[in-house]
Amino acid sequence: MIELRDLYQEVILDHNRSPRNFHIMEDATASAEGYNPLCGDKLSLYLKVDNRTIADISFVGCGCAISTASASLMTESLKGKTVEEAVELFEKFHSLLTEENALPDNLGKLAALSGVRTFPSRVKCATLAWHTLQAALSHSSQTVSTE
């Protein structure tokens, strides 16, 4: 398992160093702000939803390596997915981070964040982008807070 942990570590470092889809989207159809006061992570999420499909997704913000890598991995795995698939993926991802024996079924690179499970205080860093996504999808204009 050491090798797997190293690989996961590498994915997180890579996505923190060069986050994917890291830009403002001028023609977004939905957006939301997220804030995790526990760690100070902040992000703005932009979505272009077309016919219940996430045609494009991007974010900007500043935060710890976990929150940035998680947002980057999320945008990468949600592009082209339907809104329903995105909600389903969040449920699976959330179980992976909070349930001891959850397996990373069909989660792809998102599985790299499974190690966060052993650091409960960091779970909010890893789920911030996803909570912000939920807010954007429900057209809430308020800033979501993990608290």
Ligand code: ZN
């Ligand atoms: Zn954080």
